[in-house]
Amino acid sequence: MSLESLRFGTNESTEKDIRTHLLCCDPQFSPLLSERVDISEYSRKIRERAATFEAWENQVLVGLLA
Numbered sequence: 001m002s003l004e005s006l007r008f009g010t011n012e013s014t015e016k017d018i019r020t021h022l023l024c025c026d027p028q029f030s031p032l033l034s035e036r037v038d039i040s041e042y043s044r045k046i047r048e049r050a051a052t053f054e055a056w057e058n059q060v061l062v063g064l065l066a
Helices: 017-029 039-049
Strands: 005-012 053-055 058-063
Touching: 017 039, 017 058
Parallel strands: none
Antiparallel strands: 005 053, 053 058
């Protein structure tokens, strides 16, 4: 991944995009995010209640601030 290959956006991700991203990132958390929250429910809440700032590569959400 290079900076040139990224596209940045706001509030574009779907609940599925967010869930997929969080599941991919889950192993990077300590303790695991999935041990602290229900990722599906958390993804829904983010989509419904938060402003999101996103990084995309080839239509895949690769970075997320909410």
